[in-house]
Amino acid sequence: QQQVKQSPQSLIVQKGGIPIINCAYENTAFDYFPWYQQFPGKGPALLIAIRPDVSEKKEGRFTISFNKSAKQFSLHIMDSQPGDSATYFCAASMNRDDKIIFGKGTRLHILP
Amino acid sequence: KAGVTQTPRYLIKTRGQQVTLSCSPISGHRSVSWYQQTPGQGLQFLFEYFSETQRNKGNFPGRFSGRQFSNSRSEMNVSTLELGDSALYLCASRLSNTEAFFGQGTRLTVV
Numbered sequence: 121q122q123q124v125k126q127s128p129q130s131l132i133v134q135k136g137g138i139p140i141i142n143c144a145y146e147n148t149a150f151d152y153f154p155w156y157q158q159f160p161g162k163g164p165a166l167l168i169a170i171r172p173d174v175s176e177k178k179e180g181r182f183t184i185s186f187n188k189s190a191k192q193f194s195l196h197i198m199d200s201q202p203g204d205s206a207t208y209f210c211a212a213s214m215n216r217d218d219k220i221i222f223g224k225g226t227r228l229h230i231l232p
Numbered sequence: 233k234a235g236v237t238q239t240p241r242y243l244i245k246t247r248g249q250q251v252t253l254s255c256s257p258i259s260g261h262r263s264v265s266w267y268q269q270t271p272g273q274g275l276q277f278l279f280e281y282f283s284e285t286q287r288n289k290g291n292f293p294g295r296f297s298g299r300q301f302s303n304s305r306s307e308m309n310v311s312t313l314e315l316g317d318s319a320l321y322l323c324a325s326r327l328s329n330t331e332a333f334f335g336q337g338t339r340l341t342v343v
Contacts, residue, residue, distance in 0.1 A: 154331065163236070163322050163334030164275070209275065219265065219288050220324075220332060222275035 122147060124212050126223025133200055134231050141195045141226045143210035148191070150212040154220070155184065155195050158207045167208070168195075200230045234258065236325050236335035244341045250311040253338045257304050257325030263287075264306040265332065266298060269320040278321075281306055310340075318342045 125144045133139045143153075151172055156164035170177045170184045170193065177184045181198040197204055210223040237256040245251050257264050265288075266278040277290040281300035300306045304325075310317055318341050324332040 156334075161336065163324075163336050165334065166331045169331070219277040219280060219290065220267075220275075221277070222267075224274040 122221055124210055124221050124223040126210050126226060128226060129224070130227040130229075132229045132231060135200060135202060137200055137230075139197050139200055139204075139228055139230075141208055141210065141228070142192065143194065143223050144190075144192045145212050146191065147212070149214050150221075152213045152218075153184070153186065153193055154211050154213075155182075156209040156211060156222075158209065158225075164209060197228075202230045202232045204228065205230050236323055236333055238321075238323050238335035238338050240338060241336065242339045242341075244343060245313050246343055247313055247315060249313050250309065251313060251340060253308045253310075253321055253323075253340070255306045255308070255323030255325075255335060257306070257323075258333055261325035261327055261333075262304050263326050264300055264304065265324045265326075266306070266308050267322045267324065268292075269322055269337070270318075275322070278308070313342045315342050 127142050131139050154169035155167045157167045158164040168179045168182050170186050172188045183196045186193045207225045207227050209225045211220045213220045239254045263282045265280040267275050269275045279298050280288040284300045295311045298308045320337040320339050322334050322337045324334045326332045
């Protein structure tokens with residue numbers, strides 16, 4: 121119930137391609153869905169976040185798509201660059217004050 | 233402004249020992265959370281402190297404990313270390329109802 125399932129575990133995409141990372145959850149009490157980006161040797165940093173009353177949110181080249189009925193959400197990276205190579209975590213919490221439940225992460229590599 | 237600072241960055245301990253990790257949150261942030269990151273389990277929530285009180289707790293054994301001081305700095309203690317406690321321990325701070333900012337973590341190796 122408290123899990124967030126993330127796929128794929130790893131992803132390799134050519135520069136300019138659109139990597140897509142998918143996540144699913146069970147607990148309908150979750151109402152805040154952030155995505156974090158983590159580079160080696162660094163802590164996770166918030167990339168973009170969405171609430172379930174919105175079906176899509178864009179910030180620069182990053183887009184979250186949210187399907188409330190299916191309890192699924194995904195991250196798309198437009199015009200991906202080698203500098204986007206990192207580990208991406210989807211997450212969920214009951215509100216921004218609550219603990220964050222993370223997916224297992226996707227290691228993304230963008231080929232130059 | 234300065235980010236979340238965790239010390240030390242790296243630590244090697246022997247099984248059975250205990251360890252204390254430190255986290256200084258961003259100035260003005262009163263909430264501090266701790267997470268354990270391992271390759272197999274990913275990021276798992278340990279506990280959260282707000283105004284010196286534990287507000288939330290994850291599913292970790294009692295060997296894992298924490299505290300928060302009046303200046304919002306937090307410490308995490310692990311007693312009777314096991315090999316499986318080897319991990320990156322991350323601290324995150326935030327203002328009420330805002331995003332969490334993570335530190336760079338403390339890499340703990342238990343041998």
